[in-house]
Amino acid sequence: xxxxxxxxxxxxxxxxxxxxxxxxxxxxxxxxxxxxxxxxxxxxxxxxxxxxxxxxxxxxxxxxxxxxxxxxxxxxxxxxxxxxxxxxxxxxxxxxxxxxxxxxxxxxxxxxxxxxxxxxxxxxxxxxxxxxxxxxxxxxxxxxxxxxxxxxxxxxxxxxxxxxxxxxxxxxxxxxxxxxxxxxxxxxxxxxxxxxxxxxxxxxxxxxxxxxxxxxxxxxxxxxxxxxxxxxxxxxxxxxxxxxxxxxxxxxxxxxxxxxxxxxxxxxxxxxxxxxxxxxxxxxxxxxxxxxxxxxxxxxxxxxxxxxxxxxxxxxxxxxxxxxxxxxxxxxxxxxxxxxxxxxxxxxxxxxxxxxxxxxxxxxxxxxxxxxxxxxxxxxx
Amino acid sequence: xxxxxxxxxxxxxxxxxxxxxxxxxxxxxxxxxxxxxxxxxxxxxxxxxxxxxxxxxxxxxxxxxxxxxxxxxxxxxxxxx
Numbered sequence: 001x002x003x004x005x006x007x008x009x010x011x012x013x014x015x016x017x018x019x020x021x022x023x024x025x026x027x028x029x030x031x032x033x034x035x036x037x038x039x040x041x042x043x044x045x046x047x048x049x050x051x052x053x054x055x056x057x058x059x060x061x062x063x064x065x066x067x068x069x070x071x072x073x074x075x076x077x078x079x080x081x082x083x084x085x086x087x088x089x090x091x092x093x094x095x096x097x098x099x100x101x102x103x104x105x106x107x108x109x110x111x112x113x114x115x116x117x118x119x120x121x122x123x124x125x126x127x128x129x130x131x132x133x134x135x136x137x138x139x140x141x142x143x144x145x146x147x148x149x150x151x152x153x154x155x156x157x158x159x160x161x162x163x164x165x166x167x168x169x170x171x172x173x174x175x176x177x178x179x180x181x182x183x184x185x186x187x188x189x190x191x192x193x194x195x196x197x198x199x200x201x202x203x204x205x206x207x208x209x210x211x212x213x214x215x216x217x218x219x220x221x222x223x224x225x226x227x228x229x230x231x232x233x234x235x236x237x238x239x240x241x242x243x244x245x246x247x248x249x250x251x252x253x254x255x256x257x258x259x260x261x262x263x264x265x266x267x268x269x270x271x272x273x274x275x276x277x278x279x280x281x282x283x284x285x286x287x288x289x290x291x292x293x294x295x296x297x298x299x300x301x302x303x304x305x306x307x308x309x310x311x312x313x314x315x316x317x318x319x320x321x322x323x324x325x326x327x328x329x330x331x332x333x334x335x336x337x338x339x340x341x342x343x344x345x346x347x348x349x350x351x352x353x354x355x356x357x358x359x360x361x362x363x364x365x366x367x368x369x370x371x372x373x374x375x376x377x378x379x380x381x
Numbered sequence: 382x383x384x385x386x387x388x389x390x391x392x393x394x395x396x397x398x399x400x401x402x403x404x405x406x407x408x409x410x411x412x413x414x415x416x417x418x419x420x421x422x423x424x425x426x427x428x429x430x431x432x433x434x435x436x437x438x439x440x441x442x443x444x445x446x447x448x449x450x451x452x453x454x455x456x457x458x459x460x461x462x
Contacts, residue, residue, distance in 0.1 A: 143386035
């Protein structure tokens with residue numbers, strides 16, 4: 001594979017933005033990413049986009065005035081963006097493109113587009129075999145996994161709440177985070193129960209916002225404005241679509257995507273300085289920590305205890321405040337890549353992880369269905 | 382009972398019926414399916430409890446399989462009631 005790097009990142013404003021369309025927010029993020037990299041729109045020859053209602057990459061190309069010769073609308077939910085990095089690396093290596101723009105945006109907060117029933121296509125087994133039983137989607141699906149993890153491994157509500165508390169401590173350091181008020185374990189456990197054992201404070205935000213990432217060869221990146229942040233490894237896996245078809249509710253495809261990424265990068269969990277682990281719910285990063293090998297299976301609850309993942313803890317996780325407190329416009333993966341890149345550049349102010357050399361981004365789509373892992377490193381030298 | 386969740390929030394404000402139990406059950410025949418648990422207080426539901434099927438008729442042509450706690454041993458199975 002050709003060595004590729006993230007050379008530009010950008011975001012729109014995040015939160016409640018009722019006077020913007022999704023494409024306008026994408027535009028803001030793209031402009032910021034191009035400016036960050038020191039590139040012109042005409043230099044983009046590949047476009048990766050998902051989450052628009054129809055023809056995501058094609059519509060985005062039209063609106064943003066880009067003429068990509070390689071484009072990809074892969075639908076992997078929140079995990080799409082790690083998949084896009086992987087696909088971009090492969091396409092650049094194959095000579096199909098040189099400079100890839102990955103973009104995502106949503107206005108689901110101001111459109112009130114998020115239903116507790118989820119959005120399940122009329123066709124397909126899920127609508128026939130799950131919807132009659134009225135699960136909240138995706139909340140009840142993650143609740144089923146949480147309950148099973150508690151049953152098999154004795155994971156406690158307090159341990160799950162630790163994830164939300166540590167993440168909020170990071171958000172307190174991020175002036176752009178939507179939720180910045182201090183959160184305690186008691187606050188989490190006393191928040192309303194939504195779908196047992198998941199409380200309201202264990203559920204990610206619903207926001208408006210957009211993010212963009214630019215990927216090109218390391219060689220080309222060295223002549224651009226920012227130091228290239230090298231893509232050292234990546235991996236992907238899907239194990240099911242509907243939660244009733246997940247082979248084991250406490251073991252996810254993160255095991256396979258993570259092992260592929262670590263193998264390619266030639267590093268292991270102990271080498272990683274900062275992690276961005278998808279936090280749609282508190283159970284999500286807890287299980288992925290196990291499957292990625294940061295702790296043994298079943299010990300995720302003990303691992304996250306004592307604010308281990310909070311500022312000053314042994315494993316800085318979700319350092320912008322995560323989907324739980326920073327932003328979550330339906331899919332969060334692009335923001336995870338952005339934060340990992342900024343951490344490795346090393347100039348993030350109060351939330352900077354000092355001396356961070358290696359970052360891991362793990363994203364999850366749908367109901368633990370899609371997994372992508374990306375390992376990034378500072379160029380060195 | 383492989384796992385379950387007690388749903389406390391309505392999907393739509395006009396809907397009624399919470400709390401109700403969404404569950405995944407493993408059939409003796411090998412499949413795992415989503416279902417609702419009926420016939421007991423939601424607080425009595427436990428992972429690994431034994432449950433058995435009932436058919437809840439929702440129209441003249443449709444019956445939905447739901448599950449209730451297994452009857453205690455000794456009671457006749459399949460009795461006409």
